Amino acid sequence: MSKPIVAIVGRPNVGKSTLFNVIAGDSIAIVKDTPGVTRDRIYADCSWLNYNFTLIDTGGIEPDSSDVILSQMRDQAQIAIDTADVIIFLVDVRQGLTDADGKVADMLRRSQKPVVLCVNKVDSFKKMEADVYEFYNLGIGDPIPVSASNHQGVGDLLEAVSDHFKKDGSESDDDDRPRIAIVGRPNVGKSSIVNRLVGEKRVIVSDIAGTTRDAIDTPLKRNGREYILIDTAGLRRKSKIHEDLERYSIIRTVTAVERADVVVMVIDAAEGVAEQDAKIAGIAHERGKGVIIAVNKWDAVEKDDKTIYKMTEKIKQTLAYMPYAEFVFISAKTGQRLDKLFELIDMIIENQSMRIATGVLNEILAEAVAMQQPPSDKGRRLKIFYMTQISVKPPTFVVFVNDKKLMHYSYTRYIENQIRNAFGFRGTPLRFIIRERKEDK
């Protein structure tokens, strides 16, 4: 099941970042093996009780006039409506109820998305009770008082938020059609690919970066098999604020990737791979999704028999943390190799769900350990007792060792490579959980 997405919406200075940090807190998973991918504080993987969710801070810069504030809040609310499963609408008890709050509340109410109204800066509920109740006038339910900076009331807030997970989380699970997210920088050809696949001008293609419409899920049949395309092309909100556009495109990518089984990361053959691509691909990697690097506009580059090799090497260097990614060189314009793209998608979907029997896995492990001695530190040597696959999508293994500290990253990588050599697992990341176990006497 994909994790629910929770978005925080609210005026500047109501405390969105403070609340975000309190909820994300220690639960932010810092992925150390993704070099070059700085983690924006725009989204965080969070857990509370038994719930896991992705938290998004939609807020951006400090606008200077009330007109700008309203239009920015509308942008935020729209992005939350488009992408989130639950919206936290944050207001400020000290500033009281404003016109802009009312207008945004209307918008949220009309969207019919679950909204939790949260009143921040209620540092003393006794003194501020009456002020909190004023927010009932927004007509979006009970206001939940919190003091983000004092860490008060956050449990009640999350309880109200998670109430909506139960109701809404189950529906989409019956659909077992593979979900394919098409991601990439503006103008690389995402809409053109979708159009080519879907066979109609469903999304507006344009030369101006960031001009197409919102992500829409499109069912698609190819070689008798059904898929769902999740398209992140462009942004309907033609925000004039550059930072907003960037933020929204990251949010859009995170939410699309979250719901996908396989991510098709589109790169423009003429432009090559850049830092921003590494960031986008990193989102798929962190979330354990299958990845295909689709180098598009292949019709438009001059090439000889070494071009594919050279370009693959260059991209692999930039995306060194995902050596498992598959490559395909396509043209949305001519349709070149789109069949190959789907062959890869099918293969990766199988690989993501592959389970290896524990016996076979441990034979490979024993061979690997015999071939390359595990590392030691101060006379104490790493012992790997046993490993077992505990889940799929992505395939996840628990490795029992004598001392976690001795299990270096490079040795985990070595074991991973041995497993890949034996079983393939092409196109999908693998996860390893290292656990300590007492040594047998």
Ligand SMILES: Nc1nc2c(ncn2[C@@H]2O[C@H](COP(=O)(O)OP(=O)(O)OP(=O)(O)O)[C@@H](O)[C@H]2O)c(=O)[nH]1
């Ligand atoms: N008294 C009080 N102050 C708070 C509380 N939460 C946040 N603040 C203060 O409110 C101010 C704004 O907080 P931020 O978290 O930066 O607000 P924001 O909504 O993210 O602001 P933008 O990034 O401008 O949209 C800061 O000075 C915080 O210290 C609270 O619970 N009580």
Ligand SMILES: Nc1nc2c(ncn2[C@@H]2O[C@H](COP(=O)(O)OP(=O)(O)OP(=O)(O)O)[C@@H](O)[C@H]2O)c(=O)[nH]1
């Ligand atoms: N030569 C060539 N041009 C292409 C190809 N695919 C897309 N283009 C062109 O590249 C430009 C951008 O294509 P879009 O499909 O709008 O790109 P996008 O990634 O959806 O862009 P945003 O909506 O900004 O995110 C258009 O002018 C397309 O005609 C291709 O395979 N070959």
